[in-house]
Amino acid sequence: MAAPLPTFVGRRRPDWESLQGLLARQREGGMGLAELRRLDTLYRRAAADLAHAQTFYPGTDVHRFLNQLCAQAYAAIYQPPRERWSAVRDFFRREFPATLRAEGRFVAVSAAFFLLGLLLGALVVLLEPRGAELLVPQGVRDYVAQGRMWTDDILSVAPPNAVSSGIATNNLTVIIFTFASGILLGLGTVFTLVNNGVQIGAITALCAREGMGLKLLDFISAHGPVELSIITIAGGAGLILGQALIDPGELPRAQALALRAKAAVKLVLGCAPFLAAIAVVEGFISPGSLFPTWLKALLGLTLGALFWAYLLRAGRDTAASSTRLR
Amino acid sequence: MSASSPSLEVATPERVALTLPVAGIGFRCMAWLIDALILFFFWVTAYFVFSLLVSDVLGLFQGLSGLAQTLLVLGAFATQWMYSTLVEVFFNGQSPGKRLVGIRVVRVDGSPVGLYESAVRNLLRAVDFLPMLYTTGCLSMLFTEQHRRLGDLVAGTLLVREERFDLDKYTAPAAQASLVPGSRVATASVSLGARDVELILAFLERAPWLEPEARRRLGARMVERFGGLTEEERTAVLASAPSTEGFLRALAQVR
Known part of the structure; x- marks a missing residue:
């Protein structure tokens, strides 16, 4: 027979309060072995009390209190391994490139969509010059009509950094959106990829028609290779989400999505520092005539090659052994 | 909940x-x-x-x-x-x-x-x-x-x-309870279930913020339902809000 509620509370409360105290200590960090043992004992006792309350005092505040207390203790005791700073190093040394290699086919499909957009945009403008009115923003067209680069003008008024920071945040937004819109069954990602491809293709073709191809090359060659690679990778991450939704395999959709999203977000997080770095190149080296075109092109190709060499080679030897260990 | x-x-x-x-x-x-x-x-x-x-x-x-x-x-x-x-x-x-x-x-x-x-x-x-x-x-x-x-x-x-719970209400000393004549009788004669205890404690928690009329009426209904008192004991308990609530507290916190 169960004891009256106040008796139960009065008898067991000291244990609950010391468990709350220990949990507060645990959050601050640095518990001794004795305290950990005590935490374990108190948690088990509280769990037993919860079971008791579930049977004899259901729906009371004591029941809810114990529920919450046990949940907090459960979260503290069964913690997943915490990410530490060494994990960041390990992430860039091994995990990010390894994930990219494992998900390579998504990145390839994403690249294919982007190229498709690029070809579409370029073909439309090359075959039908008036198509440019549809595909190229008004401001850019005005500059091209006058035979100037739109980047020259901004530079003469404002220092290059204003352009750089504007470009960087714009690119970051595009990257985030390319990934996140994968949740719309992957359609959002596909649209963003093709759309960006069409725009870049159309602008390139328009410049080429107006005899400004070299000027455009001068502007984009230093940062283009790495930047387009990153957009492609973010697209791959978005497609992973879409694929998990469309074809979850043997798991329920929600679980498949959560599982695959982890791989996808690794790709996006891994790209972030490279994107910030390439934004600096885009702001300082690409515009203006400080550097000759051939140097910019060489730099761009080198950076692109280094980026992909890192992605394809880094952590290759350790990857096999560590996956086997798990 | x-x-x-x-x-x-x-x-x-x-x-x-x-x-x-x-x-x-x-x-x-x-x-x-x-x-x-x-x-x-x-x-x-x-x-x-x-x-x-x-x-x-x-x-x-x-x-x-x-x-x-x-x-x-x-x-x-x-x-x-x-x-x-x-x-x-x-x-x-x-x-x-x-x-x-x-x-x-x-x-x-x-x-x-x-x-x-x-x-x-x-x-x-x-x-x-x-x-x-x-x-x-x-x-x-x-x-x-x-x-x-x-x-x-x-x-x-x-x-x-995450909610904040006040466990004090279960163990708070029933200060006024001893002043009430009926309390000793009641504690001996009734045993309440956990739900009844929870109901009484919830009422006691909210009582100070209730309208006086509603406070008196609800208190009286609680005493009617859980008290098990004789006629004159009930009149004594219901005489004032503190005596009613003191009695209820003693009733809920019986060990």
């Missing part, structure tokens, strides 16, 4: 089922508003402090070296996007707004969020925000059982409520 309110069931290795109440759309909007306010005031204060130190802010900004300026803008952008993820990871699933409202992000198995889950759910704000002011996210919260927005669905997370 009504039976219809959604909850997260967690089966622990100790063979006890935990039931965590899930935070609904109202709590979440509130927490978001507070966080947005915090970020807003952070920028306002930062600007004012800065303008106190430097007279010509715009001039200084334009005069900055290009690299410093780029880093500044990148930093501001990163603050906006990384705020939620960083505070969620470092403060165990609670941003300042969530802490104030009393909600916490957890994984679907009840464990604390990690960096990847938090990054996923916060990056997906880009889609949840569409077309404006989290319309997509709110629709998703309305149509999913546990009020999760798209970011939560993808990350495998949800928000649980």
Whole structure:
């Protein structure tokens, strides 16, 4: 027979309060072995009390209190391994490139969509010059009509950094959106990829028609290779989400999505520092005539090659052994 | 906690089922508003402090070296996007707004969020925000059982409520009880179930804020139902609000 509620509370409360105290200590960090043992004992006792309350005092505040207390203790005791700073190093040394290699086919499909957009945009403008009115923003067209680069003008008024920071945040937004819109069954990602491809293709073709191809090359060659690679990778991450939704395999959709999203977000997080770095190149080296075109092109190709060499080679030897260990 | 309110069931290795109440759309909007306010005031204060130190802010900004300026803008952008993820990871699933409202992000198995889950759910704000002011996210919260927005669905997370409980009410000394003549009689004759005790304690907790008339009427009904008193004892107990409630407290806290 169960004891009256106040008796139960009065008898067991000291244990609950010391468990709350220990949990507060645990959050601050640095518990001794004795305290950990005590935490374990108190948690088990509280769990037993919860079971008791579930049977004899259901729906009371004591029941809810114990529920919450046990949940907090459960979260503290069964913690997943915490990410530490060494994990960041390990992430860039091994995990990010390894994930990219494992998900390579998504990145390839994403690249294919982007190229498709690029070809579409370029073909439309090359075959039908008036198509440019549809595909190229008004401001850019005005500059091209006058035979100037739109980047020259901004530079003469404002220092290059204003352009750089504007470009960087714009690119970051595009990257985030390319990934996140994968949740719309992957359609959002596909649209963003093709759309960006069409725009870049159309602008390139328009410049080429107006005899400004070299000027455009001068502007984009230093940062283009790495930047387009990153957009492609973010697209791959978005497609992973879409694929998990469309074809979850043997798991329920929600679980498949959560599982695959982890791989996808690794790709996006891994790209972030490279994107910030390439934004600096885009702001300082690409515009203006400080550097000759051939140097910019060489730099761009080198950076692109280094980026992909890192992605394809880094952590290759350790990857096999560590996956086997798990 | 009504039976219809959604909850997260967690089966622990100790063979006890935990039931965590899930935070609904109202709590979440509130927490978001507070966080947005915090970020807003952070920028306002930062600007004012800065303008106190430097007279010509715009001039200084334009005069900055290009690299410093780029880093500044990148930093501001990163603050906006990384705020939620960083505070969620470092403060165990609670941003300042969530802490104030009393909600916490957890994984679907009840464990604390990690960096990847938090990054996923916060990056997906880009889609949840569409077309404006989290319309997509709110629709998703309305149509999913546990009020999760798209970011939560993808990350495998949800928000649980944390309530404050006052256990004192079970053990608070029944100071006035001994003054009441009927109390000793009652304690001997009645034994109450946990639900009855909870009902009486809930009444006692709220009594000071009730209208006097309602307070007297409810108290009288409680005494009628649980008291088991003779006629004159009842009249003595019902004489005043303190004596009624003292009697009820003694009744509920009988050991």
